[in-house]
Amino acid sequence: MTIHLAQHYGMCFGVRDALRSTHHAAAQEPVTTLGQLVHNPVVDAHLQTLGVQRGDLDHVGSATTRRVVITAHGASDGHRLRWQQAGHQITDTTCPLVTKAHQALASLVEEGYHPVIIGQRTHVEVRGLLGDHPEASVLLSPEDACCIPSHHRLGVISQTTQPLDQVLRVVEAVKKQHPASEVRFMDTVCRPTKQRQTALEDLARQCEFIVVIGGRNSNNTRQLTDKARALGVQAQQVETAADLQPEWFRQVTHVGVTAGTSTLDETVRAVMDRLQSLSAA
Ligand code: SF4
Structure with a gap:
């Protein structure tokens, strides 16, 4: 089985910057993210180990820390104002x-x-x-x-x-x-989304099966899976390497790998390694 990695895949600059800012803020004082920082359970688990708490953007009062983080997905001006008026300091990681x-x-x-x-x-x-x-x-x-x-x-x-x-x-x-x-x-679809979609089309021309890595509630990851299927290729979405099922690949000679914009590089590497060992076996 030959394994092809998409030309563009995985974490985008917006998510990277949001994670960096949150790590930096969490190193200074306790912080609460107002919602899921990025739609990825591996990232969630890591943030928990740093003591980062989770609040709800719509409910002022859902954070017990002075500092709160607006996620890369952004918020309305009204939301920002309400949290400021309640005495919170905001780290705003909204993607540009x-x-x-x-x-x-x-x-x-x-x-x-x-x-x-x-x-x-x-x-x-x-x-x-x-x-x-x-x-x-x-x-x-x-x-x-x-x-x-x-x-x-x-x-x-x-x-x-x-x-x-x-x-x-x-x-x-x-x-x-x-x-x-x-x-x-006005075209506001972001460039990383466009690049990952186009790279998926290239992958679909070479492969019978595509593995899409990312959180189940990640919109852009789900869109990659849907697009692969719409292009007539078998596709499965996984969150980690442990989700790969050996029986998926029995008849497969070319497998493609891509990942949504909130997927960590180490998760992609782990999936590639597991596919290599399945191929060798
Ligand atoms: S997916 Fe696009 S809009 Fe969202 S954080 Fe990444 S670059 Fe920004």
């Missing part, structure tokens, strides 16, 4: 590309567009965007385009970790459903 999405939506609203977000309504990043613009419409699939209220100008952005091809399909559906409206799309 999430901030860019907030700025894009704000500029569209300022120019008189009705705000439209392509993404998952329940995802923490989208909830942050909705906190700033509660009137925004949230769409996940082309079928949702009919739910937007009629408005002469529609300003569309995307959750940073949605696959660009899916996002473009939704934008086209919005244009089709609202032919009288001016539809302006």
